[in-house]
Amino acid sequence: MNIDFSFFRNAHVLIAGDLMLDRYWHGSTSRISPEAPIPVVAVNQQEARPGGAANVALNIAALGAKALLTGIVGDDPAGAELTGILNDAGVEPLLTQNAGFSTITKLRIISQHQQLIRADFEATCGDELIDDMTSRVRSALASADVLLLSDYAKGALRQCPTLIDEARKAGKPVLIDPKGNDFSRYRGATLLTPNLSEFEGVAGKCADEAEMVERAKAMIAELALDALLITRSEKGMSLITADGEHHHYPAHAREVFDVTGAGDTVISTLAVGLAAGCDLQTSVILANHAASIVVGKLGTAVVTTPELKKSIEHDDELEGGILSKEQLVAAVRDARHYGQRVVFTNGCFDILHAGHVAYLQEARRRGDKLVVAVNDDDSVTRLKGPGRPVNKVDNRMAVLAGLKAVDWVTSFSEDTPIPLLEAVKPDVLVKGGDYTIDQVVGAEVVRAYGGEVEVLNVEAGLSTTATIKYIREHS
Secondary structure, three states, rough: OOHHHHHHHHEEEEEEOOOOEEEEEEEEEEEOOOOOOEEEEEEEEEEEEEOOOOOHHHHHHOOOOOOEEOOOOEOOHHHHHHHHHHHHHHHOOOOEOHHHHHHHEEEEEEEEOOOEEEEEEOOOOOOOHHHHHHHHHHHHHOOHHHHHHHHOEEEOOOHHHHHHHHHHHHOOOOEEOOOOOOOOHHOOOOOOOOHHHHHHHHHHOOHHHHHHHHHHHHHHHHOOOEEEEOOOOOEEEEEOOOOOOEEOOOOOOOOOOOOHHHHHHHHHHHHHHHOOOOOHHHHHHHHHHHHHHHHHOOOOOOOOHHHHHHHHHHHHHHHHHEEOOOHHHHHHHHHHHHOOOOEEEEEEOOOOOOHHHHHHHHHOOOOOOOEEEEOOOOHHHHHHOOOOOOOOHHHHHHHHHHOOOOEEEEOOOOOOOOHHHHHOOOOOEEOOOOHHHHHHHOOHHHOOOOEEEEOOOOOOOHHHHHHHHHHHHHO
């Protein structure tokens, strides 16, 4: 996946929403309070981080993009501290400040990396403060590439429909992290990013993935959205678009430490990707990687461009290898998204020899990605007879996956690869030997959807059967 992260510097994201200051008190716990059955925390460290829409802005700035933040704070120490942190982080705060309003603050007490309690200090903002914030958004829209609305249901986005209308009139995409059980106020937005629980709270409980997609399509039509990105925790993310397409992206996280702020990171990265000129699917892939990084950190945290780049590069290193049918279909779909040509071949590959290697190298030259589908053990026995295969399917796939020419390896249990071909739909089906094209199994399937079928010459005198016969005769 080739992404020029230098374009992030040209991205300009305008953020509006509920601002908060997140305080963290850390300390050790060694005894239970005599006053109540609760642990006593000896606080030895205090820190403060921007929360809510402020954390979104911090994430955007950490990626190297320009973040302009609008929102409401009090003329109080918490407001001053929040503004100072934002300035230090490179965020440009364009805040509505009022002495009659108290900055929303959340206090978390943590011991041994476990959050023991959270105390919230909240206030309600009046209409005049909302009007002032809306005016600031309107003034800043012209220079922004994307408007991001971060809704934490604290009241700052009561004029959300007006903000959406102003942005769309200005030709700016509107991304929203929604809250509550009424999404009608987000009508006309470009994209919403609810988590699965939030989505089902509005659309209804979904029995399976198919029902989720259908309900998402209905919501998109009802609210005149361009797309929905549903975050699904360990199941990754699902993107559903107004044209009826849907794509599922598996989670990359290897260890989940704290999900606090993960939604902020997702929509921040998505906004920066779009503002930098990436298409929607590429931006979602970036957001998915960013989410996998941030859940491995404690509390509201940010992801930097070097971290994101490293995650993408690491994923590229792991991109090849042994895949399930479902993983292969997803990998091929992503390859096509980047204009890559997928070649498919299949066989038993029981004992790999030089003829196989030369054939696979030649097959790889027909495209950008080579898929090798391997008969499982039972199907090899049916095809080749008792005593075959010599090597179990996992071992055969492992050897193939280690070849430079091979990108993806999968197995199939049927006697023919036709069901797999119907699912994967490669651009080119390749077979080696003395076949005519019409004799290649699956050729009619591939040619029916416009794919190509090609027969390659194989090196004479090299075969698995001959090798096995020689070994048996000389053992």
